[in-house]
Amino acid sequence: MEQDEKYMKEAIKQAKKAWKIGEVPIGCVIVYQDKIIARGYNRRKIDKNTLSHAELNAIRKASKVLGDWRLEECTMYITLEPCQMCAGAIVQARIPKVVIACMNPKAGCAGSILNLLQVPQFNHQVEATYGVLEEECSKMLKDFFKELRQKAKEEKCKHSES
Ligand SMILES: [Zn+2]
Numbered sequence: 001m002e003q004d005e006k007y008m009k010e011a012i013k014q015a016k017k018a019w020k021i022g023e024v025p026i027g028c029v030i031v032y033q034d035k036i037i038a039r040g041y042n043r044r045k046i047d048k049n050t051l052s053h054a055e056l057n058a059i060r061k062a063s064k065v066l067g068d069w070r071l072e073e074c075t076m077y078i079t080l081e082p083c084q085m086c087a088g089a090i091v092q093a094r095i096p097k098v099v100i101a102c103m104n105p106k107a108g109c110a111g112s113i114l115n116l117l118q119v120p121q122f123n124h125q126v127e128a129t130y131g132v133l134e135e136e137c138s139k140m141l142k143d144f145f146k147e148l149r150q151k152a153k154e155e156k157c158k159h160s161e162s
Contacts, residue, residue: 001132004077004099007031008133011077011101014041014054015140021046025144028054028078030062030071030095037074038062054078055086059093070094079137081108087116091124099129101137 007029014027018041026042040058044050055078063069075097082090082098087109090098098117100110109116110128117126 004129004132007036007075007077008079008099008101008137010036010039011079012133012137012140014039015079015137018042018054019140019144025140026054026078026080028058028076030058031075031077032062032066032071032073037065051085053083053086055082056089059089059095063093072096075099077132080104080141081110081112083107084109084114084116087114090126091116091119091122094124095126097127097129099132101132102134102141103130 010029011027014029015025016027018027019025021043023042023045028040029036030038038058038061040054040056040061042054043052043057046052055076058076059071062071062074071093072095074095076090076095077099079101081100081102081104083104098110103112105112107113111117111130117128119125
């Protein structure tokens with residue numbers, strides 16, 4: 001558990017990098033033999049690429065480090081429940097275990113809308129732990145969207161003044 005929190009904190013650091021550049025703060029790290037081998041954060045806007053989710057960015061790096069598309073002995077830590085694309089990639093990469101901070105009721109595919117991590121018909125299922133540093137991560141997202149709405153409001157005011 002302590003271990004999980006330690007690595008989730010690292011994922012939160014990644015999420016904050018996303019926030020700094022105006023992206024929805026979602027972060028991810030991949031751990032292999034008790035070491036972080038890859039980090040990723042959401043860069044969808046800046047990369048202008050729907051594939052640039054935190055999880056996919058981290059998977060790409062981890063595969064480079066290990067020299068293998070299979071990430072069979074890795075654990076992924078993510079600040080938010082993965083979407084259908086990333087949950088699919090996690091299964092494809094044969095990642096055995098993910099640790100998720102908070103759920104995403106509107107888009108999550110690790111239990112909210114679907115649970116792609118544990119479809120018995122697929123050849124690989126992923127063990128999932130939920131709720132590690134959940135409050136911290138959901139507050140981070142709420143604060144981000146609050147700030148976004150605030151900024152949008154200020155923009156509107158500026159426009160109506162000029
Ligand atoms: Zn995703």
